[in-house]
Amino acid sequence: MDLQTTIYLVVGASFSLYIGIAIWARAGSTSEFYVAGGGVGPRLNGMATAADWMSAASFISMAGLISNMGYGGGLFLMGWTGGYVLLALLLAPYLRKFGKFTVPQFVGDRYYSKSASVVAVFCLLTASLTYVIGQMTGVGVAFSRFLGVSNETGVYVGMGIVFMYAVMGGMKGITYTQVAQYVVLIFAYTIPAIFISMQLTGNPIPQLGLGSNLVGQDITLLAKLDSVVTDLGFGQYTTTTAGSTLNMFVYTLSLMIGTAGLPHVIMRFFTVPTVAAARSSAGWALVFIAILYTTAPAVAAMAKTNLIRTITPGVVMENADVYSKDSAIEYEQRPDWMKRWEKTGLLKFEDKNGDGRIQYYNDKTGNEVTKAKIDAAGWKGNELTVNADIIVLANPEIALLPNWVIALVAAGGLAAALSTAAGLLLAISSAISHDLVKNVFKPDISEKGELMAGKVAMACSIVVAGYLGLNPPGFAAGTVALAFGIAASSLFPAIMMGIFSKKMNKEGAIAGMLVGLSITLFYVFAHKGIFFVKGTEYLGVIGGANSFFGITPEAFGAVGAMFNFIAAFVVDKFTPEPPEHIQHLVENVRTPRGSKAVDGAHA
């Protein structure tokens, strides 16, 4: 069977599965729509959380980024998993005890203020919408690549599928669909990795293969990679840090607290029956996430090895000289997968020195010894550019794996993007229908009316997300970073102080959220343009790029959170303390006994 037919079959089968589940698990009440009736077990919820959390960014982009960055790429691995420790310890069990549908509702009740709730809705919408745009873009790219349709058609198909099961099934449908999507995406990620680890190291477990010797050689894969990339003028793979140690530190911290503060992840913990289940469910979520996240660094290093091995075959598996004339392959002899990806424009070759061979190296290296060798070899600049985003998708092709594996990766990438998009849309729709419509504009709305408002809000957000996915404001990585920055600098501190400080009052919390959010936006927009519109950057105002101690805008969320805490405590000092009953509420939230079914009643 040819590749295209196999892809149609595998992707088609996975979609029929998701839609079948959605029909089976339709939501009948607001409770089922928002929190799946509160009856999902910790393991199942953990699996759904994992699919919810792992987006196109985790599945498609992350390994490629690590492949380029080397050791420094560990900040994504630690940041996006370490956040679950914070979530499990500081937020999830207490919010479950609090027992309401949404994050803004907690903020509104705890800070006895509708204004606080509205500010939280605003933060939630900004974070979730920016995040969902990236997902829709990813869906479009994946559909167009694998189904052979245009990018626009890809986005429309994606919108239609999400609409069908998210709007119909609500949280209940989404939960069970996400479980199925997790299974698809984890197989899609690990199976190629197992094959590749086998080929390179003879060890079928990628996590161990990464620490093993190369097949038939007395040197470890990592040591070989280190020496080859250094010869090619790149930084050493296992030690090159991300910018500076301080930047890597702050970046990791930002991703951690951003993860813990993302509303669509927090919401998942409202679906479990007890406080104890909320604690262990975070653990299960991380188990399921860790399977992918510990495989990713192996995929990254092995993809880099395989890429260099493709271009200079003798250098990796034997000890050929990188600089010798016939080490690199001739362009005309390149493998089929390179030809396929050249068509997409994501892989480019330019024969700068006219020798008909592919030279792939870092032509900006500062190492004089390497420079001298490169000049002696007659290289005139790097001739191959590879987009980081194709690493995972092209991985099975690079390793010459069978067609069904390539088809599975296509289905996995789509599952990752769709499951996250659905979770985000639910967070958005519940914030609008429950926290704005019911709480602020029309408190006497019936349950049926609220359910309808939720579905309409979701349908509208799908259209908006689809439109923005077709016309993305700047590039996806920047917008995703902003989503984390917002969650880290606005929502996380407000929720955490609401639980851990009895005396924190509404004035402090609102001031904190606004200060954290505006400082983060100010710094990010200075680098990326106001609302990511190109040409509106104002780096001059803040004194150049990364002017705050060399911290990149993507890493700024933790700094924003710090300002949030400071502003909140200062304002809190000069304003009246919260009323007695709120302090009792906090005490009550801290103890597990008496947790009830999650409901939507506003205090």
Place this chain on the structure above:
Amino acid sequence: MDKSGEAYWKATLGLLTKILAVWFLVSFGAGILFADLLNNIHLGGYPLGFWFAQQGSIYIFVALIFIYAKKMGEIDRKFDVHE
């Protein structure tokens, strides 16, 4: 013994501090601040600092959450506030 809400909260915070200390040490400590130093030691084919940043910290995070869930369960029962 003291079974008040305050004592329960104190016990909870004590556990949180310990777990977060380990959380900090394996990621920000071993994975970032001391990574260069630890890279002199090898774990199989892995330099140790690199291993903590790309593998080890994740395994320890998983263990930490389950230890936390178990210990919190014990504290809940000890102070008679379990569900």
